[in-house]
Amino acid sequence: MKIGILTYYGDLNCGTNLQAYATLTAVRQRHPNDLVEVIPFHSFRPDRKPYLSNATLRSLLNDWRRIKLYSRFKKEVLGVTNDRIITDIPEARQYIKERNYDIIYIGADTLLELDRLPQGYNDISAYWLSPDIKARKVLLAASCKNTEYSNLSKAQVEKLSAAIADFTACGIRDITTYNLLKHFINPEQIQMIPDPTFSLPIEYAHIEQYLQQNKIDIPKRSICFHTYRTDKWCKEVAEHFKGKGYTIVSLRPAPWADIVLNGLSPLEQLGVYRYFSAIVTHRFHDTIFALKNGIAPLTYVSDSTYTTTLGNSKCSSLIEDFDLYPHHIIDNPAQLTAAHFIERIEKIIATFDSRKEDIERKITSCAQTYIDFLHESIAD
Numbered sequence: 001m002k003i004g005i006l007t008y009y010g011d012l013n014c015g016t017n018l019q020a021y022a023t024l025t026a027v028r029q030r031h032p033n034d035l036v037e038v039i040p041f042h043s044f045r046p047d048r049k050p051y052l053s054n055a056t057l058r059s060l061l062n063d064w065r066r067i068k069l070y071s072r073f074k075k076e077v078l079g080v081t082n083d084r085i086i087t088d089i090p091e092a093r094q095y096i097k098e099r100n101y102d103i104i105y106i107g108a109d110t111l112l113e114l115d116r117l118p119q120g121y122n123d124i125s126a127y128w129l130s131p132d133i134k135a136r137k138v139l140l141a142a143s144c145k146n147t148e149y150s151n152l153s154k155a156q157v158e159k160l161s162a163a164i165a166d167f168t169a170c171g172i173r174d175i176t177t178y179n180l181l182k183h184f185i186n187p188e189q190i191q192m193i194p195d196p197t198f199s200l201p202i203e204y205a206h207i208e209q210y211l212q213q214n215k216i217d218i219p220k221r222s223i224c225f226h227t228y229r230t231d232k233w234c235k236e237v238a239e240h241f242k243g244k245g246y247t248i249v250s251l252r253p254a255p256w257a258d259i260v261l262n263g264l265s266p267l268e269q270l271g272v273y274r275y276f277s278a279i280v281t282h283r284f285h286d287t288i289f290a291l292k293n294g295i296a297p298l299t300y301v302s303d304s305t306y307t308t309t310l311g312n313s314k315c316s317s318l319i320e321d322f323d324l325y326p327h328h329i330i331d332n333p334a335q336l337t338a339a340h341f342i343e344r345i346e347k348i349i350a351t352f353d354s355r356k357e358d359i360e361r362k363i364t365s366c367a368q369t370y371i372d373f374l375h376e377s378i379a380d
Contacts, residue, residue, distance in 0.1 A: 001031065001034040001035070001102040001103060002034070002035045002099075002100060002101050002102050003027065003031055003034050003035065003036045003037070003101060003102060003103045003104070003105070004037060004038075004039040004096070004099060004101040004103070004104045004105070004135070005020070005023055005024055005027060005036070005037065005038045005039060005104075005105050006039045006041070006096070006104055006105065006106045006107075006111065006127060006129070007019070007020045007023060007038060007039075007106075007107060007108065007109060007111065008020065008042075008109040008110075008111060009038060009046075009074065009078055009080065010042065010046040010048075010070075010074050010078075010080065010083065011046035011047045011048060011070075012046075012047060012048055012049075012066065012067065012070055013047075013283075013285075014264075014266045014269045014270070014285065014289075015197070015283060015284060015285020015286065015288075015289075016109060016285075017070065017073055017074070017078070017266045018197050018200060018266050018267075018270060018285065019108045019109055019195060019196050019197050019285065020038060020078055020109075021073075021077055021078060021200070021266070022108075022195075022196035022197045022199055022200040023105065023107065023108055023140065023141075023196045024036065024038055024078060024079075025199075025200070026196055026199055026370070026371060026374055027105055027140075027374065030374050030375060030378075031103075037079060037080075038078050038079065038080050039096060039099065039101075039104070040080050040081070040082060040083035040084060041083065041084055041086060041092065041095060041096065041126075042083060042084070042085045042086070043085075043086065043087060043089075043092055043116065043125060043126055043127065044085070044087065044116055045085050048067055048070070048071075050063035050064065050067065051063055051229075051252050051253050051262060053229040053253065054229065054252075054253040054254055054255055055253050056253065058260075059253040059260060059262055061263075062260070062262045062263030063262060063263065065263045066262060066263050066264065066265070069264075069265035069266075070265070070266065073265060073266055073267075086126075089123055089124075089125065089126045092126035093126050093129065093130050093132075093133065096126070096129065096133060097132065097133045097134075101135040102135055102136065103135055103136045103137075103138065103378060104129065104133070104135045104136070104137050104138070105138050105140045106127065106128075106129065106137060106138065106139050106140060106142050107139055107140035107141045107142035107143075107171070107173070107196075108140060108141035108142060108143070108173060108195055108196050109142070109143065110142075110143045110144070110145040110314070111125075111127040111142050111143070112125075112127060112128060112139075112142050112143060112144035112145070112147065112177065112180075113125070113143070113144055113145035113146070113147060114144075114147050114156075115145060115146070115147075122153050122155045122156065123155070123156065123159060124156055124159045124160055124163065128159075128160065128163040128164075129163060129166070130159075130162070130163055130166075131162055131163070131165075131166045136168045136378060137166060137167050137168055138167065138168050138169045138171070138377045138378060139167055139169065139170045139171050139172055140171050140193075140196070140373075140374065140377070141171055141172070141173045141193050141194065141195050141196055141370065142171075142172055142173060142177065143172065143173040143174050143176070143177050143314055144172075144176060144177045144180050145176070145314065146176065146313070147176070147180055148176075148179075148180065149179070149180055149183045160184060161184050164181060164184045164185055165184070165185070168377065168378065169191075169373075169376075169377035169378070170185070170189055170190045170191065171191050171192075171193040171373045171377065172190060172191070172192060172193070173192070173193065173194070173195055173314065173317075174192075174313075174314045174317035174318070175192075175317045176313070176314070176317070178190055178192060191373060193369055193370050193373045194321075194366035194367070194369055194370050195284075195285070195288060195318075195366075195370075196370055197285060197288050197289070197292075198288065198292070198363055198366035198367045198370060199366075199367040199370050199371055200270070202270055202271050202292060202293070203267065203270075203271065204271045204274070206265065206267040206268045206270075206271055207264070207268045207269075207270075207271035207272045207275075208271075210264065210265075210268045216259065216261075218247065218249065218259065218275040218276070219247045220277070221245055221246050221247065221277055222246060222247040222248070222249050222259075222275060222276050222277060223238075223241055223246050223247075223248060223249070223276060223277055223278050223279070223280070223345065224249040224250070224251065224272075224273070224276040224278070224279040224280070224281075225237075225238065225248065225249070225250045225251070225254065225257065225279070225280050225281075226250070226251040226252065226279065226280070226281040226282070226283055226286050227250075227252070227254075227280065227281070227282065228282065228302060229252070231302075231336075233336060233337055233338040233341055234254065234256060235256040236338035237280070237338050237341045237342055237345070238254075238256040238257065239256065240338070240342050241342075241345070242258075246277070247259065249261060249275075249276065250262075251264075251269070269289075270289055271293070273286075273289050273290050273292075273293035273295055274293040274294065274295065276290075276295050277295060277296070277349055278290075278295055278296040278297070278298060278345060278348060278349050278352070279295060279296075279297050279298070280298045280300070280341065280345065281297065281298070281299055281300075282299070282300055282301070282302050283299075284299075284314050284315050284318065286299070287299045287315060287318055287319070288318070291322065291359055291363060292363055294356055294359075294360070295352075296328070296348040296349055296352035297324075297328055297348075298328055298329070298330070298341070298344050298345055298348055299315045299318075299319060299328060299329045299330075300329070300330040300331070300336060300341075301313050301315055301316070301329070301330070301331040301333075302333075302336070303333060313331060315329060315331070316329055316331050321362075321366075322359060322362055323358070324355070327344065327347060327348055327351075328344075328348055330344065
């Protein structure tokens with residue numbers, strides 16, 4: 001059989017690329033005698049630009065290293081060459097159709113989002129596929145991000161109804177996606193499954209070699225920040241914890257950080273989290289990687305575009321699944337202040353160790369649930 005994985009990949013987001021790698025690895029294990037490939041298609045141009053805010057000569061050199069390593073990861077690890085950007089949705093569907101897949105796994109990541117459609121465009125994205133693509137179609141930990149049924153047009157409802165009815169199995173990643181799909185199919189047909197990166201082993205040799213080669217020593221008492229350049233509270237929070245003896249690490253250029261690690265490959269970054277006491281991040285996969293490495297995440301939702309009208313988001317859903325809500329997430333924009341971050345960070349560092357055994361069991365369970373769904377979704 002010829003099997004395609006329809007997913008996001010190829011930008012400079014560690015989580016995006018590692019979820020694609022984890023999916024590819026798991027599907028190949030499920031179908032060892034078949035051709036399995038990442039479908040070489042994007043509906044938009046992946047972001048591959050260096051960080052220009054707070055840039056230094058050193059950070060720019062690190063960025064160029066990162067860009068080269070991510071390009072190599074796409075070609076050598078994901079096996080993708082000659083990928084195409086097709087913004088026209090009917091043309092994109094036709095491109096996928098002509099590749100003649102027997103099975104298409106759709107996921108993971110926020111593939112089902114409609115945010116990237118042109119404003120006022122009365123259709124759904126190509127990632128939902130369509131009934132005229134005759135492959136068996138499986139949603140594999142896919143997410144719709146913030147798409148809500150009440151905001152759909154009549155035409156979009158009709159197109160989604162036809163697309164969803166053609167899915168062989170529906171494994172979705174968060175409650176927002178569940179709430180959308182239950183308007184179209186019996187909720188018993190929908191299964192909540194974890195992100196594929198829970199099933200991805202961590203090979204620490206990658207980050208150990210990087211730190212050794214670059215003579216970087218990360219002290220035991222370190223806090224990592226992965227934030228936006230516009231987050232004004234960062235400097236005050238960083239200075240507070242420096243005063244308490246912590247080393248401040250940032251995954252993007254930041255003048256208030258002691259160590260900047262913006263030159264890591266995806267596999268190097270996957271293992272770096274274990275060197276921190278905690279991470280403050282707006283990223284979904286940072287949260288997963290922190291938990292897998294046994295450190296405390298504090299995840300924040302930067303604005304309302306990442307949430308539904310009910311306040312749900314992929315990050316809050318993840319934190320709730322690990323019984324870490326509400327202390328490990330800030331999902332109220334009014335609370336994005338230095339004082340609130342300081343209070344939360346101090347609390348989670350003080351209490352996280354008591355939760356580690358439960359979290360390790362939950363991670364093992366998440367990985368197994370994902371693999372079990374993958375094996376059961378397509379009958380041999």
